[in-house]
């Protein structure tokens with residue numbers, strides 16, 4: 001595979017971009033058409049994209065529904081009567097800055113909370129928010145990662161001090177835990193890769209999932225756990241590996257710390273009893289464990305099925321013990337530590353020592369992981385008379401009123417703020433509660449990128465160009481943040497003038513001036529994204545000012561991982577290497593391979609003090625020891641377990657608000673097992689009442705042979721509150737913010753106690 005940017009003559013009728021509906025961000029090409037010439041007349045996979053290589057799933061082909069939907073076209077201010085009025089940008093920026101400053105001056109910057117910063121396709125604009133937050137002295141923030149991934153981040157931090165991913169594409173055994181990559185992807189070219197493994201008799205797929213999913217259909221071992229009991233299954237797998245002498249020696253002794261303690265712990269696990277608790281026959285469990293232990297390589301991918309479920313952080317630890325005890329790190333087809341270009345979260349290394357050194361949220365003391373407050377703690381941080389409560393919030397490319405647990409409580413919290421400002425494309429459920437709404441271009445009208453760059457050994461970054469122009473009265477997020485920072489008086493034109501002069505002399509001159517200026521002025525350094533945007537940005541080609549942030553990222557990457565960057569084909573000494581990388585990012589509309597790693601590099605990226613993998617996490621040992629006493633999820637009042645938010649063919653997050661984008665299942669049916677449907681006397685399309693401790697809704701039924709009795713599932717991203725009514729059920733009208741993991745605070749959306757009733761009582 002060539003690592004150089006594509007030099008094929010571009011076809012001007014096709015605009016390279018990316019799908020924005022999951023973290024894979026497959027490269028696509030879009031042909032515009034229609035009466036206005038702005039419709040996405042055709043969309044195809046981009047063969048020149050170095051990661052997806054022409055692959056897409058069915059969702060990408062429907063992106064016209066995202067681009068052409070009701071949207072914001074001017075800044076809005078809430079009137080006293082609750083309605084909105086349009087205002088000009090100068091007024092909006094001046095008033096928003098003044099009102100945030102008033103909160104800061106009265107209560108301190110820590111009273112200002114930030115939510116969002118990007119979804120599945122848009123991280124570039126949010127990268128500039130740090131300057132606004134630092135200008136305000138704001139410190140606390142959250143985003144979707146802190147209701148999904150922070151438990152795994154915390155475990156990674158404690159065990160390795162680094163983010164870890166699995167090389168599913170080349171693994172002899174692929175283990176999916178609470179993940180259905182056929183629908184949720186997460187792996188480049190997921191369906192191709194799954195079929196390749198399934199069709200190769202020397203390779204195996206192992207799936208742990210309560211539903212017989214599309215991926216489970218392809219699996220050699222489907223451990224169909226009872227919903228919410230993954231911890232019993234995972235701990236039993238570890239126990240079989242330990243008890244049957246399948247631990248890989250001497251690898252484990254050479255690379256880990258704490259193996260003896262962990263093995264002693266798992267020698268005490270009663271595999272038969274754990275098998276009974278999770279509902280998977282013991283022989284199936286043992287066969288899967290033996291297959292994993294015998295493989296030359298095992299890649300593991302855990303996802304929301306366990307991360308938003310009971311014992312989620314414990315599950316992440318157990319999952320990692322499986323691949324560590326079988327020696328699957330730093331080898332092809334195993335786990336690796338990717339080269340970052342831009343980190344999505346702050347590193348959770350072990351260097352700070354004990355859990356006592358971790359930061360906590362100011363009111364309820366929730367553990368902050370990767371710099372993120374647990375989403376489920378946000379309402380409790382606001383709905384209180386505690387003096388350190390959050391009093392103002394900036395929401396950017398996020399929709400907490402719909403997407404976070406317990407929407408009723410979240411709306412109450414947002415209503416209680418002194419100030420709520422939303423930056424978004426559309427009038428979301430959250431924007432409707434705001435004091436000010438600032439409109440941004442769609443992801444196809446601006447320079448855009450995501451920081452989900454986790455591939456290995458070839459890692460790819462894709463800076464996307466605008467496919468079509470934005471309406472005249474919306475502003476890209478970097479411009480909004482630059483104006484806010486300036487209105488706050490945090491940076492002046494005089495401070496920036498020398499850097500502008502240096503930029504006019506060329507990028508090496510700029511680099512020397514920028515690094516000297518920020519080294520000597522920490523306040524300027526804190527505003528670096530906006531400083532770059534205002535000084536380097538105007539000099540970038542094709543109006544790519546929003547890419548200025550990536551200049552710093554390219555230099556950081558080249559400085560930290562020069563060999564990886566050189567192996568990707570970039571050269572030069574000192575600053576030249578970072579400049580070469582940045583040039584390639586700017587000049588590669590189809591994406592660029594920015595690093596090429598060696599498998600052994602992963603060992604050097606383990607950030608524990610002794611560079612070994614630490615197996616013992618005392619908090620999780622304690623949780624495991626108490627697992628037998630875990631209470632049942634169901635009760636006579638709520639005999640069903642609801643998975644609230646299942647990914648399906650036509651589900652995404654809430655950025656496509658037009659329900660017509662779904663080719664199937666427009667109403668988002670509740671999946672019910674054949675046995676339960678028969679007992680309830682319902683069939684496809686019949687309606688039932690679904691009741692949880694927090695709400696009740698009417699649902700239509702889809703009878704699903706893959707579901708177990710007692711388990712029902714609703715899709716994610718449905719129930720948006722549009723003028724012509726809601727299509728489907730908003731899952732978080734049914735969830736409870738108090739139901740969360742004790743370590744990471746991540747919600748238990750996949751195991752909500754529920755009951756079903758006929759509509760006529």
Ligand code: SF4
Nearest residue numbers: 019022025026057060
């Ligand atoms: S939703 Fe499908 S096409 Fe879009 S990025 Fe994900 S896998 Fe690719």
